[in-house]
Amino acid sequence: MRRKDRFLISRRGFLKGAAAAGAAAAFPTIVPSSVFGQNAPSNRIAVGHIGMGLMMGSHFNKMLRSDDVQVVAVCDVDRGKLEKAKATAESNYAKRKDVGTYKGCAAYHEFEELLARDDIDAVFIATPDHWHAPISVMAMRHGKDVYVQKPMTLTIREGRIMSDTAKQYGRILQVGSQQRSERGFRRAVQVVRNGLIGKVHTIYTSLGEFPPPQTLPEEPIPEGFDYDRWLGSTPWYPYNSMRVKGDYGGGWRCFWDYGARKNGDWGAHHFDIIQWALNMDHSGPVEFIPKGYEGTECQTHIYADGAKVLRNHPVKKNFMIQFIGEKGEVLCRRGGLEACETTPPELKNTDFGPEKETLSDVPPDFKGVWIYVSNQHEENWLDCVKTRKAPICPAEVGHRSATICHLNGIAERLKRPLKWDPVKEEIVGDPEAGRWMDRPRRAPYIYI
Amino acid sequence: MKRSLAISALGGMTLAAHAAGEEQATVNDLIPKLADEKVENRYPAQMALQDLASNASKPGNPAAREALGKTLAAKAADPSVPQPARVWIVRQLENMGGAEAVEALTKVMNGDDAELRECARRALEKNPAPAATVSLRAALEKASDATWKIGLMNSLGRRADGQSVKLIAMGLGDAKTAPAAALALGNIADSASVEALWSALNKTPEAGDALINAANQLRAKGDTAAAKAIYQRLADQAKSKSLRAAAEFGLTNAGSAKAPAKSESKSRR
Numbered sequence: 001m002r003r004k005d006r007f008l009i010s011r012r013g014f015l016k017g018a019a020a021a022g023a024a025a026a027f028p029t030i031v032p033s034s035v036f037g038q039n040a041p042s043n044r045i046a047v048g049h050i051g052m053g054l055m056m057g058s059h060f061n062k063m064l065r066s067d068d069v070q071v072v073a074v075c076d077v078d079r080g081k082l083e084k085a086k087a088t089a090e091s092n093y094a095k096r097k098d099v100g101t102y103k104g105c106a107a108y109h110e111f112e113e114l115l116a117r118d119d120i121d122a123v124f125i126a127t128p129d130h131w132h133a134p135i136s137v138m139a140m141r142h143g144k145d146v147y148v149q150k151p152m153t154l155t156i157r158e159g160r161i162m163s164d165t166a167k168q169y170g171r172i173l174q175v176g177s178q179q180r181s182e183r184g185f186r187r188a189v190q191v192v193r194n195g196l197i198g199k200v201h202t203i204y205t206s207l208g209e210f211p212p213p214q215t216l217p218e219e220p221i222p223e224g225f226d227y228d229r230w231l232g233s234t235p236w237y238p239y240n241s242m243r244v245k246g247d248y249g250g251g252w253r254c255f256w257d258y259g260a261r262k263n264g265d266w267g268a269h270h271f272d273i274i275q276w277a278l279n280m281d282h283s284g285p286v287e288f289i290p291k292g293y294e295g296t297e298c299q300t301h302i303y304a305d306g307a308k309v310l311r312n313h314p315v316k317k318n319f320m321i322q323f324i325g326e327k328g329e330v331l332c333r334r335g336g337l338e339a340c341e342t343t344p345p346e347l348k349n350t351d352f353g354p355e356k357e358t359l360s361d362v363p364p365d366f367k368g369v370w371i372y373v374s375n376q377h378e379e380n381w382l383d384c385v386k387t388r389k390a391p392i393c394p395a396e397v398g399h400r401s402a403t404i405c406h407l408n409g410i411a412e413r414l415k416r417p418l419k420w421d422p423v424k425e426e427i428v429g430d431p432e433a434g435r436w437m438d439r440p441r442r443a444p445y446i447y448i
Numbered sequence: 449m450k451r452s453l454a455i456s457a458l459g460g461m462t463l464a465a466h467a468a469g470e471e472q473a474t475v476n477d478l479i480p481k482l483a484d485e486k487v488e489n490r491y492p493a494q495m496a497l498q499d500l501a502s503n504a505s506k507p508g509n510p511a512a513r514e515a516l517g518k519t520l521a522a523k524a525a526d527p528s529v530p531q532p533a534r535v536w537i538v539r540q541l542e543n544m545g546g547a548e549a550v551e552a553l554t555k556v557m558n559g560d561d562a563e564l565r566e567c568a569r570r571a572l573e574k575n576p577a578p579a580a581t582v583s584l585r586a587a588l589e590k591a592s593d594a595t596w597k598i599g600l601m602n603s604l605g606r607r608a609d610g611q612s613v614k615l616i617a618m619g620l621g622d623a624k625t626a627p628a629a630a631l632a633l634g635n636i637a638d639s640a641s642v643e644a645l646w647s648a649l650n651k652t653p654e655a656g657d658a659l660i661n662a663a664n665q666l667r668a669k670g671d672t673a674a675a676k677a678i679y680q681r682l683a684d685q686a687k688s689k690s691l692r693a694a695a696e697f698g699l700t701n702a703g704s705a706k707a708p709a710k711s712e713s714k715s716r717r
Contacts, residue, residue, distance in 0.1 A: 215487050236566065440603065444595050
């Protein structure tokens with residue numbers, strides 16, 4: 001049986017079979033050291049983790065605790081982070097075994113070596129943004145499924161390549177826009193998509209601000225840190241710790257070379273939810289206006305039907321997104337159902353039908369708009385790796401959301417509005433702005 | 449009426465010349481700040497120049513863009529301008545330089561400063577003028593360093609330069625440059641580059657993915673027959689399951705079912 005075919009058996013079927021076998025045979029008195037949880041290591045999804053910094057922490061811990069996953073490899077350009085990750089994986093599995101010490105986690109400096117392994121089924125990618133696309137594309141071409149952090153890309157061209165590659169190579173790619181797996185946001189989307197607040201005309205969202213990207217003095221490169229590889233295809237700058245620091249309040253996130261600043265960092269979350277609510281997952285806005293342009297108070301992007309999204313306009317009650325429609329409003333933030341409020345209040349408690357994960361499970365008499373249900377983002381991805389169904393935030397969706405981040409960023413840098421054709425995926429009438437659809441790459445880190 | 453229009457035109461030219469003069473003065477003023485000994489002090493000047501370049505490249509005023517392009521190009525190629533300033537200037541030319549900047553950028557790309565050479569390569573890669581391709585190709589002909597060759601091959605691939613195929617294909621014979629050469633040839637996607645990729649298929653793993661890319665591009669341009677031929681051959685011959693799956697996907701989307709392999713045909717008789 002091919003490795004992937006094992007995952008087409010449902011967990012319930014697997015467990016049923018295991019129980020039946022147990023009834024007929026005596027249990028061994030010594031549990032083999034290679035078996036723990038419900039799945040032997042050989043039945044689990046073999047996962048590699050690339051980029052062991054700030055964002056990888058929670059993914060790594062979840063995968064180490066998962067019975068569906070065997071973490072077999074880690075990769076980072078920082079030797080200290082790499083060694084720590086390897087040690088964490090090994091001690092985790094050692095604690096979970098009856099005897100012996102698990103030594104199954106390899107540590108790689110170069111992701112190319114990790115991806116060349118045929119025994120790895122899937123990878124988590126939580127590097128800075130500029131590495132997301134090259135590693136994801138290579139992983140998919142090597143037959144791996146991918147979970148990649150948001151925003152999915154550094155450039156718009158990268159996103160098209162990633163989405164097309166996922167489709168062509170038959171890979172399951174989940175973008176880490178985990179708000180799609182949170183009930184508060186899902187409820188808001190259900191309200192909007194089912195027309196309960198009427199046509200949405202205005203959306204406020206709060207992203208915050210980063211400090212400006214400063215020009216930094218050179219510092220010595222720390223021992224064990226491969227700065228050249230960290231930079232990858234981006235332009236060379238002298239090393240400074242603030243340039244590479246993983247920090248929710250700044251660090252590399254401040255610099256245009258590695259991402260779209262706040263538009264990418266938080267825009268990838270909130271613009272994504274807005275896309276979902278407006279049913280624009282395969283399209284996007286048509287106009288982008290930077291803050292300050294001819295007195296514009298808030299950065300704005302506008303959809304073809306006139307709906308406007310205003311960044312950093314105050315949102316009621318400090319929620320994260322406020323949808324304003326002709327017949328009402330809905331507010332949402334992270335959390336459960338309490339993280340969604342509607343005007344009128346009773347809209348939120350509308351029966352949207354059973355929370356079924358696939359459209360085929362929804363009763364035929366359900367008249368509303370069904371919204372994909374995922375209650376845990378990594379679990380959704382693992383489930384889709386096994387069943388090969390589309391995850392809640394696949395590559396095309398991630399690409400369209402990231403495109404909004406990038407276009408807002410380009411408008412911000414050029415200090416002028418942009419017009420966008422979401423069908424042709426072109427910037428209209430501004431060839432210099434069009435140069436920003438992709439960036440030249442620094443050798444030898446050229447993969448796409 | 450005609451006389452007043454002539455005067456207006458004269459006035460307009462004078463205004464443009466005046467604006468260009470002001471820009472020159474601004475750039476001259478910024479140069480020492482761009483090279484301030486205290487690195488942190490350079491940022492405001494960098495942003496000022498960036499804004500100048502963005503403003504000049506607004507749609508609808510190509511003369512303004514060209515004028516600033518000329519000013520910046522002259523400074524970029526001037527060895528008396530401090531290096532940090534030249535680096536930042538070339539970075540602006542990457543975003544807005546045109547034909548007027550090619551000669552200067554070529555000079556910088558062929559110079560001694562490694563950082564400036566790389567900046568100039570990137571700027572030429574993005575330059576819309578055909579002369580930029582000529583410069584990049586000439587640089588690849590002379591290049592000996594593998595990393596430098598990789599960058600140049602990529603630039604030429606992104607520009608889809610058919611005249612570079614033979615030159616780039618030579619890179620398939622070196623393990624260091626082969627992946628980049630394959631990538632570039634896949635982007636060019638003409639018959640010569642496809643032929644070169646087939647010859648490398650068993651030696652360079654990236655050649656297969658590059659063929660998929662080439663086929664996709666051919667299909668997008670309407671050359672479905674050429675695309676299908678590549679997909680079919682890969683579906684039949686590729687050792688990697690992943691590549692065969694990608695090829696079969698291509699065949700399906702190109703509007704034909706996969707032709708059965710010979711062994712399957714035999715079993716049906």
